[in-house]
Amino acid sequence: MKSVLFRLSLLVVLAAVLVSGCAPAAAEPVTVEVTRVVEVEAAPVEVVVTATPAPVEEEIFRVAIVMPSSITDMAFSQSMYEGLLKVQAEMGGPEKMEIAYSEGMFKVPDAAAAIRDYASQGYNLVIAHGSQYGTSLAQIAPDFPETAFAWGTSLDTFQAQGITNVFAYQAEAQEGGYVLGTLAANMSASGVLGVSGPVEAGDAKLFVDGFKTGAMIAKPEAKVNISYTGSFSDVSLMAAAAETHIAAGADMLTGSSQSVVGAIGVAKEKGAKWFGAQWDQTNLAPDTVAASMVYDWTGVIKDMITSVKAGVMGGKAYTLTFKNKGLVIAYNPGVEIPADAKTAAEAAIQGIMDGTIAPLSGPKQ
């Protein structure tokens, strides 16, 4: 009797895992995944998918990506995924480049399993899109010398450990942060800016620090309040953080991670302006998002593909900067930005590009 009950409850768990498996399952039905993705994300792709992707030809380039959040997170994961789709379109569609992905890989062991899986399935390039995956990747990569790997955000290609098939990439988020800080400080009526980050580390911290520097240089009397929620996904607490900033007088808000959607909603409700990071967040609140720092990974992806095709399997570290057009400030035409603010922002971009401005400390003397 007891074992019947146990099996029954196990069955429920299994059923649940099956359903939830559609989100974070470890890389199984690859071709099917791609087809479905293209159907949903039809917008940037011109190619009409007839059925399953064409049979494997010689020149098809196969890319797999493992990421912590979802391809629609309006942030870090989406930026890379959209970059891949763009490159795919340029290369001639799914017949020329295949994309497989596993999203929602918050748990590193799951992600590591997926990375290994993709590598053993013979993907040409496997991207581990999260700095938390680094340690696992360094263990996996030597087992698959025929496969190129990439990971970020980091600049460590593990060459010191004798590994030659790993690329690394990082966004100079402080550059974009500096420019958005300049913009926000110039637009603020109250002189108070609010920043809500997820965890005080990595990409998010670079962005936040750059934002603060830019704002303080533009308006030394400005006040930049910073808070972290301790989570990449706590939408509710992120919303509360935005409320707190507004209650503390802020009229210009920014933040990073996929949980900022909560904060954007609050900004919209309370009439504050928002500055987006990692991806163009205008769609979510067309009257609220003033400008966004957008990551454009296409250059990085294209160079990695070219390298792999030429037999270089790793060893390069890429950065996204204004200079290499990996960083772009996307203004929202729907929000009026004062001319002087825009001029100051453009000047900041110029200064960063020509090296006269250091985004974490300010103009060099």
Next chain:
Amino acid sequence: MSNLLPTGQPRIEEMQMLGIVKRFPGVLANDHVDFDVKAGEIHALLGENGAGKSTLMRQLYGLYRPDEGKILINGVEHVFRSPQDAINAGIGMIHQHFMLVPSLTVVENVALGLKSSRGPLLDLERVEKRILTLAEQYRLKIDPHAYVWQLAVGEQQRVEILKALYRGAALLILDEPTAVLTPQEVDDLFLTFRQMVTDGHALIFISHKLHEVLDISHRVTVLRDGATVGTRPTAGATKAELAQMMVGRPVILQYDRPAPKLGKSRLKVNDIYVAGDRGSDALRGVSLEVHAGEILGLAGVSGNGQRELAEALAGLRPIRQGSVVLNGRDVTHDSPLAHIDAGQSYIPEERMREGAIKDFSVADNFILEDHGKRPYSRATFFDFKAIAEQTRKAVEAYSVKTPSLDTPLKNLSGGNIQKLILARELSRQPSVLIAAQPTRGVDIGASEYIHQRLLQQRQAGTATLLISEDLDEILALSDRIAVIYEGKIVGVVNANEASVEQLGLMMAGVAETHA
């Protein structure tokens, strides 16, 4: 004669259960049983554990449905699909394990499941008034606002009776109502029962205590192996007769006990303090001494520290203060293994939880304690031949009824499991034996056997501490009797000088002046 009870409910003049058959997988629990009770009488239902008494009564109370047979009340057939149906027909049941919610008050417990005069809202004031009226009519003193967990066992039983009366019970099923009471509380309870019978209630009294059945009932029906052995008027019946009907053969009720040959002190307990499960002290300064060749009985009402004492002496429960000396060695803080090695055997109260592993075979359970030693194992490998041989010997010597040595223990009856544990513990020739409730839930035949074995062990010089809540057992076996109350020893008396009344007072906490 009025047709109404003092509660205002109609009487049940006659209840008849005819040809009741109830089967469970693999067991015929009731085999064409006939049973009846009339207004104004107490009909006792007697039988061993597993004879089918509870099953029969659960069908009368709507908890089970009979596979065959019918139930008539005042000549009209009734079908009870749930306890609610039985309650509606005027039947109440006092369960052996009280059916009370400890976290609720007396009033709330009584009101539970009743229709309220205020619809979905509770009407506790009205319930309280009626409880007080009933309490006065039946002389059942109770504080309606007390939480049940605050009440003594005897008081909890009063709540159970009030609950049934409140629901208009004309017929009451009393399932072992005296099991947890002191002799004085039993006397009070019997006064209430007699009053109820005079008032026109019909009572069914389930028990396996022969003297109580003889004392209170008008008729007695004996069940054995699910079938009726017979029904007879109580007047003129004797204990021996009833015991023989229950067991199917003559039973020895009085043991021959030669005078003890006292040896030296084997177990000495000096002023120990032991914490209970809730953290407060369950034992508060217990001192005892057991000599070779004697049985010291520890009497007391359940829950006064007996379990904690047994566990502390077995090394299973830490002793906070005081000391225990076993065969001259201080074992106060020693492990259970050290106790075993010092020559102590332990028959635990919860045989299925602490004494044995129910999914293991008979043989595995037999070697549970000494499996790492010769002859059962050599250099960590089991010697299965020796194990089988030793187990077979023990099973035969202690007449354990089992299909094979590989049978899982759970398939044996309670009596046979207890005999196996006894075989395991006594075959080690212990110098000290702690026996906690050795015959609880064991049928009379097996009890008799276990008692004989304990007495043999006494002759062989073992110092035995017999912990039991069954006063008859204590009186039949002990040389001296200590009484425990609220974690303290109230007094120690010589068995041949002790009276039930005196022990009962001590069990209720009235201190004995001379020891």
Next chain:
Amino acid sequence: MGDLFTLPVLLGILYSGIRLATPYLYAAIGETFVQNSGIFNLGVEGIMLMGAYVGFFVGMTTGSLWLGLLGAALVGLLMGLLMAVVSVTFKAEQGISGIGLHLFGMGLSSLLFKKTLGGVESISGFQPIKIPLLGDIPLLGDVLFNHNLLVYVAFLLVPIAAFVLYKTTFGLKVRSVGQNPQAADSLGINVAQIRYTTVCIGGTLAGIAGASLSIALINLFQENMTNGMGFIAVALVYFGSWRPGGVLVGALIFSFVNALQLWIQVKGINLPSDLAVMMPYVLTILALAFAVRRARQPAALSKPFERGEN
């Protein structure tokens, strides 16, 4: 530090705390009914996610927030029913089936989100309603009496739940079934029926808890947006010693401390952010360790009922 305890900050903490507490109140009050009847439903998180999704999706496609709310309540009810079937009728191990329910709700809401919405969108949720007179009290009026409907209802739920549990025959049955189902059964109470009812109440309220996020407080849906709130809600029931009033206190402490730690950061007080975000959780653990009155725990919690077992 003096900078922290100014009037605007205290009002801010009050305002944010009340909003943060709202989903916890629905979920935890629901679970209070469930646990008082002896069922341990660990699947609250999954039900909340489905409630959040359905509330948002129905609200967006029909344009009616009320229909969205109804949809969330219904899906919560259905998931509660599922839990009841598994745990009451089939007597499955409740902790495991609860985890199963959580994974089920999380997976299904993510899947539906991708199939139907594809990306994060926002919606105009329930608007704040200013309560006449009370809302005009200087300072406090705006903080306490200018919230959306679901916030008010969440707080009203506390006295209602207490009344039902302690003043009605149903409540008495619920508590008895959780403490001693054998006793309840012997008095003719249908144990299974009571447990089905409470688990469905708990499911419905958990569904509404999810909707309170997606159509009243944050007004969008994102995958896994509840982020562990359902589990905190279960902990709050322990924290509150299985009483609605206690649950309210727990929810408020947790939410106020969360709001406070945000202010600590915003005010630039020199405390590492990692420590600040830990505050509510550390406090909850401490409170669970010291404040819980285990004696009040339903004795039959997470034990299936088998008639005739003693």
